[in-house]
Amino acid sequence: MTPSxxxxxxxxxxxVRRYSHxxxxxxxxxxxxxxxxxxxxxxxxxTRVSDELREAIEQYMSRYPDRRSAALPxxxxxxxxxxxxxxxxxxxxxxxxRLTPGYLSSVATFYDMFETEPKGEHTVxxxxxxxxxxxxxxxxxxxxxxxxxxDPRMNVRTFECLGACDIAPMASVNGEYVGPLDxxxxxxxxxxxxSGRPVLEHKRLRDRPSAIDLPMGDGLPTAGRDIxxxxxxxxxxxxxxxxx
Amino acid sequence: xxxxxxYDEIDKPGLASLSTYHDIGGYSMLRKxxxxxxxxxxxxxxxxxxxxxxxAGFAMGRKASFLPKGDMDKYLVCNADESEPGTFKDxxxxxxxPHLLIEGMAIASYAIGASRAYIFIRGEYMHQADVLDAxxxxxxxxxxxxxxxxxxxxxxxxWVHRGAGAYICGEETALLDALEGKRGxxxxxxxxxxxxxxYQGPTLINNVETLMNVPHIxxxxxxxxxxxxxxxxxxxxxxxxxxxxxxxxxxxxxxxxPTRDIIYGxxxxxxxxxxxxxxxxxxxxxxxxPGTDEYMDLPFDFESIAEAGSMLGSAAIIIVDDSVPIxxxxxxxxxxxxxxxxxxxxxxxxxxxxxxxxxxxxxxGQATPMDLDIMASVCDQxxxxxxCVLGDAMAMPISSMIKHFREEFEEHxxxxxxRNGLGAAIPVMNRDERGPDRSAEYxxxxx
Ligand SMILES: Cc1cc2nc3c(=O)[nH]c(=O)nc-3n(C[C@H](O)[C@H](O)[C@H](O)COP(=O)(O)O)c2cc1C
Ligand code: SF4
Ligand code: FES
Numbered sequence: 001m002t003p004s005x006x007x008x009x010x011x012x013x014x015x016v017r018r019y020s021h022x023x024x025x026x027x028x029x030x031x032x033x034x035x036x037x038x039x040x041x042x043x044x045x046x047t048r049v050s051d052e053l054r055e056a057i058e059q060y061m062s063r064y065p066d067r068r069s070a071a072l073p074x075x076x077x078x079x080x081x082x083x084x085x086x087x088x089x090x091x092x093x094x095x096x097x098r099l100t101p102g103y104l105s106s107v108a109t110f111y112d113m114f115e116t117e118p119k120g121e122h123t124v125x126x127x128x129x130x131x132x133x134x135x136x137x138x139x140x141x142x143x144x145x146x147x148x149x150x151d152p153r154m155n156v157r158t159f160e161c162l163g164a165c166d167i168a169p170m171a172s173v174n175g176e177y178v179g180p181l182d183x184x185x186x187x188x189x190x191x192x193x194x195s196g197r198p199v200l201e202h203k204r205l206r207d208r209p210s211a212i213d214l215p216m217g218d219g220l221p222t223a224g225r226d227i228x229x230x231x232x233x234x235x236x237x238x239x240x241x242x243x244x
Numbered sequence: 245x246x247x248x249x250x251y252d253e254i255d256k257p258g259l260a261s262l263s264t265y266h267d268i269g270g271y272s273m274l275r276k277x278x279x280x281x282x283x284x285x286x287x288x289x290x291x292x293x294x295x296x297x298x299x300a301g302f303a304m305g306r307k308a309s310f311l312p313k314g315d316m317d318k319y320l321v322c323n324a325d326e327s328e329p330g331t332f333k334d335x336x337x338x339x340x341x342p343h344l345l346i347e348g349m350a351i352a353s354y355a356i357g358a359s360r361a362y363i364f365i366r367g368e369y370m371h372q373a374d375v376l377d378a379x380x381x382x383x384x385x386x387x388x389x390x391x392x393x394x395x396x397x398x399x400x401x402x403w404v405h406r407g408a409g410a411y412i413c414g415e416e417t418a419l420l421d422a423l424e425g426k427r428g429x430x431x432x433x434x435x436x437x438x439x440x441x442x443y444q445g446p447t448l449i450n451n452v453e454t455l456m457n458v459p460h461i462x463x464x465x466x467x468x469x470x471x472x473x474x475x476x477x478x479x480x481x482x483x484x485x486x487x488x489x490x491x492x493x494x495x496x497x498x499x500x501x502p503t504r505d506i507i508y509g510x511x512x513x514x515x516x517x518x519x520x521x522x523x524x525x526x527x528x529x530x531x532x533x534p535g536t537d538e539y540m541d542l543p544f545d546f547e548s549i550a551e552a553g554s555m556l557g558s559a560a561i562i563i564v565d566d567s568v569p570i571x572x573x574x575x576x577x578x579x580x581x582x583x584x585x586x587x588x589x590x591x592x593x594x595x596x597x598x599x600x601x602x603x604x605x606x607x608x609g610q611a612t613p614m615d616l617d618i619m620a621s622v623c624d625q626x627x628x629x630x631x632c633v634l635g636d637a638m639a640m641p642i643s644s645m646i647k648h649f650r651e652e653f654e655e656h657x658x659x660x661x662x663r664n665g666l667g668a669a670i671p672v673m674n675r676d677e678r679g680p681d682r683s684a685e686y687x688x689x690x691x
Contacts, residue, residue: 063403065317065360065443071425072408076367110427110586112409113367125368129329130528130576131486131562160411160580161329161528162368165486165562166493175370206371209255210336211493216512218490 039101047095053081057096067097071107075114084115112159120155122193124148125172128158131165135180140169143183147190154190167205177205247472249460249480250453251496254340260375262382265343271388273459277351278396285355289458291466293478298323298414298451299526299557301546310438311356311446319442320353320361321423321449325407325414327366328527329580330560333482333494334452338365339372341456342379346402348458350388353400356448360401364419367408376404411584415632416449417441418586429586430632453482473499477545481559485511488518488565497544504540507561518565522648525549526557528577529637531644532564553644570649571656574642575603581638592635595626599642606657609664613654620646 018024044054056077060070074097078089085108087101094101108114126141141158148154162177164170170179173189178200185200192199258264265271277285289305296302311318322345326334338345345363353361365373380402384390391399405423407413413422417431420442441447457479461469470478477499483506486492490512497506507513507523514520520535525544531554533539542548549556564573582596602619605611623639630636646653658668 063401066424068425069405069423072367072422073406076406076408107425107427110410111367111407114408129580130573131330131492133576134487134562134564134568159368159409160583161327161331163326163332163335163366165330165332165484165560168486168492172368175368177371206339210251210340211491211495212251212510213255214491214493216490218515 041098041100042091042095044095044098047091049092049096050081053077053092054096057093061097068099070097071099071104072111075104075108079114083121084118086118115155120151120153122154123172123174124154124156124189124193125159125162126156127160127162127164127168127170127172129161131161132168132170135168137169139183140171140181140186143186144171144189147186151190151194153194164205166211167203167208170205173199178203179205246498246501247480248496250337250341250344250456250482251494254336259341260339260343260379262343262379262386265341270343271347271383271394273462274347274350274354274388275394276462277354278394278398282355282357285351285462288461288466289355292457292461292469293466293476294454294457294461294469295477295546296451297453297457297481297558299328299529301556304450304454304457307438307450308352308356308448310436311448312439313357317360317443317445318356318358319445319447320349320356320358321416321419321442321447322349322361322363322452322455323414323416323419323449324363324365324369324372324452325411325419326369326452326558327411327414328529328558328560329577330484330486330524330527330562331558332484332486333559335369335372336494337452337456337482338369339375342376343383344456344459345376345452346379346383346389348455349402350393350400351458351462352448352450352455353402354393354398356446358448359399361403362423362442363402363404364413364423365404365406366413367406370406373404373406380404410586411580412586412632412634415634418632419449420447427586429588430634432631474543474545474547476547477556481544481556483544484558484560485563486560487523487563488514488520488568489563490515499545500543500548502540503542503544503561506544507540507563511561511563514563514565518567521564521566521568521570522573522645523564524560524562524641525554527560528562528580528641529633530555530557531640532573532648533644534648535563569656570645570652571603571606574645575600575607577641578603578638581634585634589630589635591626591629592631592638595622595635596638598622599638606653607660609657609660609662609666611657611660612669613657615657616646616650616653 021029057074060073061067074093075085078093079085082089090101090104094104109116124144126144128137128141144156148156162172164177167179169181170177171181176199189199286305286308289308294304296304324334349361363376387394389400389402393400407422410428412418413428415430416437418428422428423442437447437449439446473479480496481499482494482496484494495506495510522532522534524530524532533552533554542552546556578599582600585592585596587593599619599622602615620643623643626635626639661669
């Protein structure tokens with residue numbers, strides 16, 4: 001039984017996401033299959049990779065003295081095609097870059113922007129780090145989760161400081177920075193995303209003048225400034241992909 | 245009237261395009277540099293005494309002079325990872341004035357003899373990376389990059405490399421691993437990157453803002469540049485002010501400007517009716533300082549902030565006002581470092597995790613004031629015992645919060661215990677009788 005967020009036992013468990021067997025590590029209790037040969041570098045001749053993806057990856061590989069340097073951009077390209085770093089996506093990159101899938105998986109699990117599980121196509125990173133939290137970032141995250149509901153197209157997650165604390169509380173919506181957000185904006189973001197319109201055009205960071213030209217604000221949002229880390233279920237609050 | 249190097253024209257329409265940048269004299273310093281001896285450029289950097297803007301504040305000229313001379317493959321890497329909580333200056337600088345960075349990098353590459361340069365930008369900065377990509381293409385087209393730069397014998401390839409979301413990749417050696425296509429784990433130093441860096445070649449790594457100073461240093465001359473700011477902290481600094489202030493944003497000031505002028509003057513201070521409880525002078529890795537007059541009067545420069553017990557870091561001022569419990573600030577900070585620890589060294593990996601657990605115990609009303617001493621000792625065990633300073637970057641602010649706000653932590657512990665019906669950790673009658681060394685009593689009370 002999954003405890004509800006308010007259940008004290010959940011808080012005591014350190015708010016760490018766990019598998020049903022109680023560990024943070026998947027399949028820790030299963031012995032490795034020693035019969036199985038380790039995955040080798042897939043053969044490009046027998047791996048289906050679109051020409052477009054292959055050429056784009058090769059283009060990146062040519063920028064570095066060592067082709068392995070293209071791992072991050074290549075995985076990002078494959079993630080864009082497949083929606084996440086699926087086994088197929090990894091295999092395709094491995095074939096083009098002549099690396100093992102195991103190597104690429106180890107890279108993909110380190111970085112926060114690689115999705116290692118299938119996710120909705122619209123990615124919303126809500127910043128809940130300190131400067132945003134001081135201006136209501138945690139409440140924005142909750143409002144965003146509520147606005148997204150159970151729409152499978154939405155991938156809403158908390159994120160560490162996105163480098164835009166001047167527009168706190170803020171979010172990165174499919175890569176576009178918007179803020180300062182209020183709770184009503186969350187509904188609008190979801191509506192605009194799902195209907196394919198540009199998102200929150202009047203609050204885009206890219207159009208903002210430097211601070212000295214802006215009027216003095218008068219304060220902070222009054223609600224939702226509780227930064228006591230009530231957020232529990234988000235991907236970012238796990239001890240971290242970098243630990244594994 | 246204070247000098248502005250970056251923000252005087254930052255919102256000039258079209259500044260990000262080559263034609264506008266060229267019209268205001270852009271790339272003339274690259275021209276000048278190509279006619280100089282590389283060593284003469286390094287002399288100018290040394291004379292300017294410009295210190296790194298990325299965090300550690302190491303003199304750029306000295307670092308550049310550490311690179312061996314000779315014909316081996318050398319590299320210049322621009323650190324545009326900018327993930328230190330509270331920092332957002334490089335983002336605005338790169339987006340609005342990308343050619344100044346490219347020109348600075350071309351000059352620095354020529355000075356150290358690098359034929360390849362990379363900008364490692366955090367993956368989340370998609371728009372800024374696109375702007376840079378476009379600017380580099382324009383510059384290459386116009387002959388400021390690529391084969392035979394501006395008709396000289398010098399050739400330079402410059403590329404943008406996008407990260408994928410990991411704070412640790414801002415650490416210079418982890419950044420090099422990420423650039424080599426690996427997991428971003430810091431390397432053991434020495435060898436320092438200046439000797440053995442990217443692909444084992446000598447590598448100069450500098451922050452965006454540091455490199456953007458280079459064309460200005462050539463234009464003014466190192467000695468003239470050194471007249472801006474203070475003798476130990478030369479030049480201007482883009483300060484990122486965020487948190488509980490009326491107008492958060494980037495403000496460029498001369499180093500040594502009184503802190504009060506930045507926080508109250510430029511950023512408007514805390515909202516009506518609130519006082520500053522504490523502030524981080526240089527991103528969340530810097531120890532906090534109280535908001536009292538004594539600290540507001542500090543000149544904002546490397547030395548003064550260090551003397552006051554903190555560090556200038558990336559010059560990201562985060563303001564926390566008196567309505568926010570310090571325990572919440574500590575927990576938020578500690579959780580960030582727990583999440584971002586790369587897991588390579590035990591004190592950092594375990595220490596960040598246990599600090600979070602102990603702070604959560606305080607929140608949940610299960611702690612006693614003795615936990616504060618345990619927490620301080622965990623922080624002590626991290627300091628200086630790790631491969632990189634990410635561990636220290638959690639230990640320092642948390643220790644400073646316990647140091648400056650111990651009373652509030654203790655009250656919070658008692659309050660949370662009472663809320664959870666667990667009873668007082670210290671009997672009320674004893675509270676006023678505690679001597680200066682409290683730890684013995686805490687252990688006697690037990691829990
Ligand atoms: C955990 C950690 C994160 C860092 N993040 C950054 C960063 O995001 N940007 C940056 O310029 N320097 C960062 N640094 C500092 C770099 O390691 C390095 O000192 C700096 O890039 C050198 O450039 P500078 O001398 O121009 O400041 C970080 C250091 C550590 C230990
Ligand atoms: S101090 Fe932390 S982040 Fe740095 S190398 Fe060690 S474990 Fe990794
Ligand atoms: S804390 Fe949210 S963008 Fe920096």
